[in-house]
Amino acid sequence: MKIVQDMPPVLSALDRPNSYIGRSVPRPNLARLMQGRGQYVSDVVLPRMAHVAFARSPHAHARIRAIETGRAKSAPGVIAVVTGAELARVMTPWVGVLTHLKGIKSAPQHALAVDRACWRGEAVCAVVARSRAEAEDAIELVEVDYEELAPVTDAETALDPGTPVIHPDLGDNLTFERRHEAGAPDTAFAEADEVVEATFRFGRHTGVTNEPRAVVADWNPGEQRLTVYHGTQAPHMMQNLFAKHLALEEHQVRVITKDVGGSFGIKVHTYADEMATVALSKLLKRPVKFVADRIESFVTDIHARDHRVQARVAVKRDGTITAFEIDDLTGIGPYSVYPRTSGIEANQVVNLTGGPYTCPNYRALARVVFQNKNVMCQYRAVGHPIATAVTEGLVDLAAMRIGMDPVEIRRRNLIADDAYPTSGPSGIRFEQLSHHASLDKVLAMMDYRALRAEQARLREKGVHRGIGLASFIEVTNPSAAFYGVGGARISSQDGVTIRLDAQGAIICHTGVTEQGQGAEAVIAQVAASAFGVPIARVRVVTGDTDNTPYGGGTWASRAAGIGGEAAWQAGKALRANVLAVAGSILQAAPESLDIRNGTVIDRETGRERIGLDEVARVAYFRPDTLPPGFQAELMATRHYVPRAWPFAFTNGIQASLLEVDVETGFITLLKHWCVEDCGTVINPQLVDEQVRGGVVQGLGAVLFEHCLYDERGQLLNGNMADYLVPMACEMPDIAVGHVVSPTADSELGAKGAGEAGTAGAPACVMNAVNDALAPLGAATITEMPITPSVVLRALGRV
Amino acid sequence: MKPPAFAYAKARALDHAIELLGVDGARLLAGGQSLIATLNMRLSSPSLLVDINGIGGLEGIALRDGRLEIGALVRHVQAERSAEIARHAPLIARAMPHIGHAAIRNRGTLGGSIAFADPAAELPACLVALGGEVEIAGPEGRRTVAADDFFKDLFETALGPRDVLTAIRVPAATADTRVGFAELARRHGDYAMVGLAAAARADGKAPKDPRLVYFGVGTTPVRARKAEAALAGGSLDQAVAALAQDLAPQDDVQATAAVKTHLAGVLLRRVAQQLEAA
Numbered sequence A: 001m002k003i004v005q006d007m008p009p010v011l012s013a014l015d016r017p018n019s020y021i022g023r024s025v026p027r028p029n030l031a032r033l034m035q036g037r038g039q040y041v042s043d044v045v046l047p048r049m050a051h052v053a054f055a056r057s058p059h060a061h062a063r064i065r066a067i068e069t070g071r072a073k074s075a076p077g078v079i080a081v082v083t084g085a086e087l088a089r090v091m092t093p094w095v096g097v098l099t100h101l102k103g104i105k106s107a108p109q110h111a112l113a114v115d116r117a118c119w120r121g122e123a124v125c126a127v128v129a130r131s132r133a134e135a136e137d138a139i140e141l142v143e144v145d146y147e148e149l150a151p152v153t154d155a156e157t158a159l160d161p162g163t164p165v166i167h168p169d170l171g172d173n174l175t176f177e178r179r180h181e182a183g184a185p186d187t188a189f190a191e192a193d194e195v196v197e198a199t200f201r202f203g204r205h206t207g208v209t210n211e212p213r214a215v216v217a218d219w220n221p222g223e224q225r226l227t228v229y230h231g232t233q234a235p236h237m238m239q240n241l242f243a244k245h246l247a248l249e250e251h252q253v254r255v256i257t258k259d260v261g262g263s264f265g266i267k268v269h270t271y272a273d274e275m276a277t278v279a280l281s282k283l284l285k286r287p288v289k290f291v292a293d294r295i296e297s298f299v300t301d302i303h304a305r306d307h308r309v310q311a312r313v314a315v316k317r318d319g320t321i322t323a324f325e326i327d328d329l330t331g332i333g334p335y336s337v338y339p340r341t342s343g344i345e346a347n348q349v350v351n352l353t354g355g356p357y358t359c360p361n362y363r364a365l366a367r368v369v370f371q372n373k374n375v376m377c378q379y380r381a382v383g384h385p386i387a388t389a390v391t392e393g394l395v396d397l398a399a400m401r402i403g404m405d406p407v408e409i410r411r412r413n414l415i416a417d418d419a420y421p422t423s424g425p426s427g428i429r430f431e432q433l434s435h436h437a438s439l440d441k442v443l444a445m446m447d448y449r450a451l452r453a454e455q456a457r458l459r460e461k462g463v464h465r466g467i468g469l470a471s472f473i474e475v476t477n478p479s480a481a482f483y484g485v486g487g488a489r490i491s492s493q494d495g496v497t498i499r500l501d502a503q504g505a506i507i508c509h510t511g512v513t514e515q516g517q518g519a520e521a522v523i524a525q526v527a528a529s530a531f532g533v534p535i536a537r538v539r540v541v542t543g544d545t546d547n548t549p550y551g552g553g554t555w556a557s558r559a560a561g562i563g564g565e566a567a568w569q570a571g572k573a574l575r576a577n578v579l580a581v582a583g584s585i586l587q588a589a590p591e592s593l594d595i596r597n598g599t600v601i602d603r604e605t606g607r608e609r610i611g612l613d614e615v616a617r618v619a620y621f622r623p624d625t626l627p628p629g630f631q632a633e634l635m636a637t638r639h640y641v642p643r644a645w646p647f648a649f650t651n652g653i654q655a656s657l658l659e660v661d662v663e664t665g666f667i668t669l670l671k672h673w674c675v676e677d678c679g680t681v682i683n684p685q686l687v688d689e690q691v692r693g694g695v696v697q698g699l700g701a702v703l704f705e706h707c708l709y710d711e712r713g714q715l716l717n718g719n720m721a722d723y724l725v726p727m728a729c730e731m732p733d734i735a736v737g738h739v740v741s742p743t744a745d746s747e748l749g750a751k752g753a754g755e756a757g758t759a760g761a762p763a764c765v766m767n768a769v770n771d772a773l774a775p776l777g778a779a780t781i782t783e784m785p786i787t788p789s790v791v792l793r794a795l796g797r798v
Numbered sequence B: 001m002k003p004p005a006f007a008y009a010k011a012r013a014l015d016h017a018i019e020l021l022g023v024d025g026a027r028l029l030a031g032g033q034s035l036i037a038t039l040n041m042r043l044s045s046p047s048l049l050v051d052i053n054g055i056g057g058l059e060g061i062a063l064r065d066g067r068l069e070i071g072a073l074v075r076h077v078q079a080e081r082s083a084e085i086a087r088h089a090p091l092i093a094r095a096m097p098h099i100g101h102a103a104i105r106n107r108g109t110l111g112g113s114i115a116f117a118d119p120a121a122e123l124p125a126c127l128v129a130l131g132g133e134v135e136i137a138g139p140e141g142r143r144t145v146a147a148d149d150f151f152k153d154l155f156e157t158a159l160g161p162r163d164v165l166t167a168i169r170v171p172a173a174t175a176d177t178r179v180g181f182a183e184l185a186r187r188h189g190d191y192a193m194v195g196l197a198a199a200a201r202a203d204g205k206a207p208k209d210p211r212l213v214y215f216g217v218g219t220t221p222v223r224a225r226k227a228e229a230a231l232a233g234g235s236l237d238q239a240v241a242a243l244a245q246d247l248a249p250q251d252d253v254q255a256t257a258a259v260k261t262h263l264a265g266v267l268l269r270r271v272a273q274q275l276e277a278a
């Protein structure tokens, strides 16, 4: 724990007398949301607001010969029918590439397809009408003349010479390729006692947010300004993109993001239909609303994963792991998604594989290819579940091969807790992790020995239980290294402004955003603690590019660590400013004073000196009574960006206990554990629930969720009945524990926690299933989701 | 998705409903749990919805002449909690908790389930397994159709466009009635991947007159007649083997035909145990 010489009588800066750091403070927005008084974009209604619906391509790949809009235009309630060619006059296309992903390429993407549709579900024509129902009625009257083209659907053959090239200008279907080599992998494999190989397959899945994507765009010609109410994770990024592609300046665009019904990474990208909605507002000079329905969400919300990884590990008989090698292939749809690109997930797989282990030899190849399916991009825990499942799957297979307990092989290879700072096999840098402490803690929480004994007892009765472990690392608090250095106008820094109101309460404006995860609560806790008021006297304002400091928003587990530190610094700055005023009123040295519980006190004795309301009254209404030349500054802004490390890596370990019905192949999850280390825990309840929610999404990936496509590029299960999101009845209890290694890059010491659960859950369940089945002579399962059919096949029963 | 425009009429009585069904493209609305979803997804576009929820006399559960009669508007939740059904139709009582989730069971009706005839639904299979019958009112008056003859093809039943299903009837359970029920769904409340509803009479060792009705494996509830014969003959293994001839499931997004046939065999072994238990 970093100790800051800030307040001598207390232990650390975080232990101020009325600190909320480390307390499960109920989130301030809870009552509002529970009473149905949230302000989601779906709720926004503006005067003269019209609704848009889109005609979407029924083909995975087709030339658009002609679009006949006459009948649709004369349908009841229709205001406009707009084709891609018409909209392209208002909005320029975009290309999803970044310069630090060397060689990445993509084709220009339009808000509405202009002469070619490249996936089933791509919007080709917009109908704007008085109501969404009327717009949908008229969509049925839009006649699109398609010429079907051969679809490219299989990533495995996308690069074959005989496969059509989706964007002929690009030359081939390769989006991005990365090779990485460290140490001497060939020697390590040659000298290994055992080499274990496996091919891992990860199903495509998607985010399924509670509130679908939604946008209301309002171009005001009188003001020459565009206001966009947008369910997004990154208001300032979107402000830039709306301005850029409508040929406006950023100050002409205001993005307002109030409540958002879940994001999970889905809402941090540029969506053609949302861009089209904004362009339509400009074109029609009136507010236009788009709320994706479930059916179009499944074919347009970004998908993720869909990786095939051939991998091997070299191990010595004493358990020492000496090399990892991976060959990753992923198909990302017809376009690299703007502006973050669809190369990041594969890039992360290369970065993260082998990450928890001391292993100097590593070779990786990642290839990202185009195909005619919905686009893929960054979703919660980008690349982590893949890298973790490959790594942890290989570690378990190696342990099995040399006859070693899965715990023992991890003990021998996990980076020692006193070895930091150090680097992982791919060269990623770690400040301070706690793999061994986490392992010890999870084993104690689950009572590993007792579980193993019980497993053996039940096995004799024909009950097949499995126990699986997965250590993991998580990328959090990214610096400019993530996107900024690649040329994207995505802010890694964030700011907080705190103002004292005229009665002594404070108002915090922050660039990070609330997606339902509790960012508002964290900012309020930190600001209250740093400044010294009860949390009830803190108001937090988020999600408004006119009214908050410039910032990146919420993604890559950054809101608490980066926004939180900015709030901490702003709170301290405002405290100093207020004490200067109080000192001046009281004729006392500001250093002799402090603020506690909303009152200015004597720092030494704790004696109350003056209320904040009184300080505010004097500063705002009787500044004439202050000494000449003294100006009260009751508003303070601070920004923060991590500088010492490209990322604040966190770590943890998860464990799963499950039972396999070997006749039906059904898996029952009995219990799940996660120990994670996100540094300073600001709000234990929020961290635990982030972990649990993340675990549930990971469990969805490993057992249920799968976007199933046929060879024609048609999504077969794009609805809530056939696409199986994880539901409460199937979820086990999830126990969460913590080890705390704060980052020294900030005073707060908080790292992120939002993606830890999703990173490790699939791997440990896969390992648990194999642990249950191995004694039955089953084939090792290395594909996800692990459906009953997959289990039955592994057992040779079908 | 928003439904295409439709007209709505609330039927005052059975006759009124039948009269309203004379309108071209009219459809009955009961609990709406299946119908409204198809409207919202624009899979169907009726011109008129005839709401039968206000018609009296269709929500009773009563024992008459050794048969239990269940009105078409009995909600799933009502059936789930009914002492009469638990006592006289224990197979239906066992099936109820598997139907959707509480919110769906609050609105969905037994009549709607039978009339909609989803091949993966529980109740049609139970009705066939129990050798029940369906009571229908139409423009030509009332008639009764045996469950075995009611389910024709995928979402196709003996109901004509102007018919209203008013009740179902099943023989009340007696002391020697044995029932068994099992289904496999990947998540609680989902339609079954494969399910089996079974009824028989206790008779010493092997169950007598077993009726084995699968759901989720065809276009209608499917009776496994060869397996029934083998089971009656006392051989569970032969019954399981016979399923390969009785059932011809199609591949779907959940499982291949081979997996479904395998699972049908597993269910048969489990249900056979239930049939043996007193």
Ligand SMILES: Cc1cc2nc3c(=O)[nH]c(=O)nc-3n(C[C@H](O)[C@H](O)[C@H](O)COP(=O)(O)OP(=O)(O)OC[C@H]3O[C@@H](n4cnc5c(N)ncnc54)[C@H](O)[C@@H]3O)c2cc1C
Pocket (backbone or CB within 6 Å): B027, B028, B029, B030, B031, B032, B033, B034, B035, B036, B037, B072, B098, B099, B100, B101, B104, B107, B108, B109, B110, B111, B112, B113, B115, B116, B118, B120, B121, B122, B123, B159, B163, B164, B165, B166, B189, B190, B191, B192
């Ligand atoms: C998420 C979800 C999960 C579900 N899971 C299951 C499940 O696991 N198992 C299951 O069996 N069901 C399930 N259902 C369906 C549910 O049981 C429905 O309620 C039922 O199938 C139809 O009943 P209803 O009263 O809602 O009929 P409605 O939706 O109102 O009508 C369905 C059809 O039947 C016709 N109809 C209705 N009543 C009559 C009548 N008296 N005479 C003639 N025609 C009539 C209608 O015209 C319509 O065509 C699920 C539904 C949902 C939304």
